[in-house]
Amino acid sequence: MERFRHDLHAWLDEHRDELAPDYERPGTLDQHMAQMQRVKSILHAAGWMRYGWPERVGGLGGSPMLRTELGAALAGRDITDPGLFSLIEVLAPTVIDFAPQALAAEMVPRLLSGEEMWCQGFSEPGTGSDLASIHCRATPDGDPATAEQWIINGQKVWTSLAQYSDRCVLLTRTGSPESRHRGITAFFVDMNTPGITVAPLEMINGEHEFAEVFFDDVVVPADRMLGSLHGGWAIAMSILPFERSSCFWQRIAYLYRRLQRLVDVGRDDDRTAEVVGNAFVQLHMLRSRSRVTQHRLASGETLGAETSIDKVLVATAEQSTYDAALRLLPEAIALDDSVAGELWRSEYLYSRAATIYGGTAEVQRNIIARRLLDLGADE
Amino acid sequence: MDAAERALLAETVADALAAAPGVDVVATDRVLAELGWLDMLREETDAAIEIVFRALGSTNCHATLLDDVVTHALALDAGPDIAALLPPFGRWHAPGRIEGERVSADGIMTDRATTAQHVLIVSASSDGLRAASVSADAMSLTAVRGIDPDAHVHGASVDATLDATFDGGSSIDAASWATAVALAQRALAYQIAGASRTMLDLARTHAVERVQFDRPIARFQAVRHRLAEALVATEALDAALISAADEPGPQTAALAKAIAGRTARTVAGHCQQVLAGIGFTTDHAFHRYLKATMLLDGLFGSADNLVLDIGRGLLATRHVPTLIEL
Numbered sequence: 013m014e015r016f017r018h019d020l021h022a023w024l025d026e027h028r029d030e031l032a033p034d035y036e037r038p039g040t041l042d043q044h045m046a047q048m049q050r051v052k053s054i055l056h057a058a059g060w061m062r063y064g065w066p067e068r069v070g071g072l073g074g075s076p077m078l079r080t081e082l083g084a085a086l087a088g089r090d091i092t093d094p095g096l097f098s099l100i101e102v103l104a105p106t107v108i109d110f111a112p113q114a115l116a117a118e119m120v121p122r123l124l125s126g127e128e129m130w131c132q133g134f135s136e137p138g139t140g141s142d143l144a145s146i147h148c149r150a151t152p153d154g155d156p157a158t159a160e161q162w163i164i165n166g167q168k169v170w171t172s173l174a175q176y177s178d179r180c181v182l183l184t185r186t187g188s189p190e191s192r193h194r195g196i197t198a199f200f201v202d203m204n205t206p207g208i209t210v211a212p213l214e215m216i217n218g219e220h221e222f223a224e225v226f227f228d229d230v231v232v233p234a235d236r237m238l239g240s241l242h243g244g245w246a247i248a249m250s251i252l253p254f255e256r257s258s259c260f261w262q263r264i265a266y267l268y269r270r271l272q273r274l275v276d277v278g279r280d281d282d283r284t285a286e287v288v289g290n291a292f293v294q295l296h297m298l299r300s301r302s303r304v305t306q307h308r309l310a311s312g313e314t315l316g317a318e319t320s321i322d323k324v325l326v327a328t329a330e331q332s333t334y335d336a337a338l339r340l341l342p343e344a345i346a347l348d349d350s351v352a353g354e355l356w357r358s359e360y361l362y363s364r365a366a367t368i369y370g371g372t373a374e375v376q377r378n379i380i381a382r383r384l385l386d387l388g389a390d391e
Numbered sequence: 392m393d394a395a396e397r398a399l400l401a402e403t404v405a406d407a408l409a410a411a412p413g414v415d416v417v418a419t420d421r422v423l424a425e426l427g428w429l430d431m432l433r434e435e436t437d438a439a440i441e442i443v444f445r446a447l448g449s450t451n452c453h454a455t456l457l458d459d460v461v462t463h464a465l466a467l468d469a470g471p472d473i474a475a476l477l478p479p480f481g482r483w484h485a486p487g488r489i490e491g492e493r494v495s496a497d498g499i500m501t502d503r504a505t506t507a508q509h510v511l512i513v514s515a516s517s518d519g520l521r522a523a524s525v526s527a528d529a530m531s532l533t534a535v536r537g538i539d540p541d542a543h544v545h546g547a548s549v550d551a552t553l554d555a556t557f558d559g560g561s562s563i564d565a566a567s568w569a570t571a572v573a574l575a576q577r578a579l580a581y582q583i584a585g586a587s588r589t590m591l592d593l594a595r596t597h598a599v600e601r602v603q604f605d606r607p608i609a610r611f612q613a614v615r616h617r618l619a620e621a622l623v624a625t626e627a628l629d630a631a632l633i634s635a636a637d638e639p640g641p642q643t644a645a646l647a648k649a650i651a652g653r654t655a656r657t658v659a660g661h662c663q664q665v666l667a668g669i670g671f672t673t674d675h676a677f678h679r680y681l682k683a684t685m686l687l688d689g690l691f692g693s694a695d696n697l698v699l700d701i702g703r704g705l706l707a708t709r710h711v712p713t714l715i716e717l
């Protein structure tokens with residue numbers, strides 16, 4: 013691992029200019045997306061983007077920690093936006109584990125090489141925390157066991173990067189409305205299929221990073237089903253281990269970078285020391301925990317409910333880091349229209365989502381109480 | 392020592408302490424001495440401090456082993472005859488000053504102050520730090536009741552001539568003191584981690600058993616979320632302790648100790664609220680753990696002082712180190 017890290021950083025140093033964004037910071041989302049895809053294609057051609065991925069999807073094998081190191085290195089050097097880049101971890105493992113082998117072998121290299129972008133269509137206007145309540149319906153064209161295609165109708169919302177995406181990992185209702193998690197099926201849907209409409213939404217920081225997605229008689233071939241009929245819940249759950257290990261490590265690398273920035277510009281007084289000291293302690297708790305989790309994953313353990321603790325720590329540390337920014341640079345966040353000011357403002361606002369997406373803070377505490385503390389059912 | 396041996400040792404120590412009369416420092420010391428504490432400390436330092444101090448914390452037993460940890464970390468021969476002068480409450484600097492042949496110092500001592508023959512005092516002097524010893528008779532001690540009377544700590548000061556019987560003031564480098572501080576901080580953080588786990592266990596048990604409004608209070612989300620917060624803090628401390636063991640050094644140890652102090656405060660706060668009236672009585676064990684952790688927080692650096700110092704360090708170097716890697 014140390015060897016890999018060393019070689020990777022040497023390579024990144026050597027190709028610094030080629031990899032650097034070719035636009036002024038903070039840049040637009042269009043620019044971030046284009047930069048990320050460009051960087052992925054360079055890294056894929058050089059092999060780095062293939063370490064830690066299975067050979068059957070064009071990878072070079074090895075521990076998933078290799079790809080974590082890559083993501084963290086990119087985030088730590090500000091080469092790509094860490095939030096955008098780490099979405100790979102939310103999407104690719106699902107397709108590798110649940111898509112027909114030939115489909116995975118065809119599609120995953122496109123995501124890794126920057127040729128394509130994908131999105132995750134889970135949430136709906138009526139379905140957030142209670143994911144088992146989704147309505148977006150998939151109807152078989154004929155008998156469900158033999159149908160050659162499925163027709164999808166419904167709506168998704170807050171779908172990150174839908175407007176940039178070529179494919180979507182989509183959860184649909186295939187059982188009765190009351191079937192909850194037993195009647196959900198996942199599909200891998202081409203976003204250019206007729207009947208799909210994407211309407212970007214403006215987020216609190218002014219970005220249009222997520223969107224509403226409407227499905228109107230959208231025809232999807234049966235061989236695009238991920239996993240089994242009514243087996244979609246397992247897919248939703250399978251995302252957690254990678255989201256909660258590799259993604260987090262990349263986020264952590266970026267948060268250290270932002271705290272470094274605060275320390276660069278902070279005044280040399282005790283109030284500043286206390287504020288940055290506090291944020292650093294939170295980050296160290298998170299980094300320590302995340303490291304243990306990734307070692308468990310790498311040694312073959314199955315990750316489960318205990319990753320809710322990682323999720324709470326990541327949200328807390330992220331918000332602490334930007335709380336520190338707000339305390340030390342309140343005027344920059346409120347009034348500064350320079351590049352640095354815009355970035356702090358946008359990231360401060362975005363950091364409030366850390367307790368919302370990927371399962372809210374309250375949902376994590378429910379899971380911890382039920383599964384880890386064994387407190388039994390709640391009211 | 393492999394994982395199975397560690398687990399076995401942890402069980403042995405926990406059983407022995409559970410059987411020991413918890414508030415008696417002398418008895419606890421004896422139990423641990425019989426289990427081979429000093430040999431463990433010398434041969435398997437990391438495992439010894441982790442297992443023994445965690446067990447002391449979780450059973451709320453008080454001992455004087457911190458003296459051995461400090462003495463051993465300074466590469467001196469630890470044993471019941473040597474006590475160590477600990478820094479003043481909340482601090483972690485060398486507690487003494489040497490001028491010529493005289494040593495003066497101010498700090499805290501465990502109950503070993505009353506039985507040891509010599510007291511090891513690390514002192515600042517004109518030519519750097521020195522480890523010296525004085526005869527125990529020379530110390531002026533004030534037995535402290537304080538927040539945790541069971542701990543039997545003493546306020547201690549001295550103004551005396553260096554003791555010739557024990558290497559009268561050998562020079563040590565600043566790094567040795569930093570190493571001793573780091574090991575003591577880790578030991579104390581393990582002890583706090585053990586105590587925090589027990590507080591959470593007590594509150595969890597209470598939540599499941601206590602019935603109000605015709606249902607166990609564990610059904611109320613407000614109660615569940617408090618206990619969940621307590622578990623998150625406890626787990627984060629354990630992770631910080633793993634970092635401190637895997638990448639030993641002053642920074643990871645200070646962080647672990649700071650995180651321990653915070654964790655204890657978080658856990659105690661939530662657990663006390665869940666325990667409510669029963670937890671407010673001395674009939675229930677909770678109060679002992681609360682008080683123990685309030686004292687332990689002040690030994691070798693309180694959370695608040697450490698966080699400020701860590702922050703000052705970041706600003707002085709203008710560098711945020713990541714400290715641990717995958």
Ligand SMILES: Cc1cc2nc3c(=O)[nH]c(=O)nc-3n(C[C@H](O)[C@H](O)[C@H](O)COP(=O)(O)OP(=O)(O)OC[C@H]3O[C@@H](n4cnc5c(N)ncnc54)[C@H](O)[C@@H]3O)c2cc1C
Pocket residue numbers: 131132133134135136139140141142169170171172173222365368369370371372373374375378
């Ligand atoms: C930046 C961002 C990006 C996102 N990207 C995607 C994406 O790519 N794909 C996707 O599918 N979704 C995405 N989402 C949606 C996200 O998953 C949901 O917002 C989240 O699951 C919460 O659902 P909700 O917003 O409907 O809130 P609700 O579930 O309605 O919750 C509202 C409040 O009630 C609380 N609450 C709900 N249930 C309970 C309970 N049982 N106990 C206690 N409190 C409870 C919640 O904690 C919250 O505080 C994204 C969201 C954000 C903010």
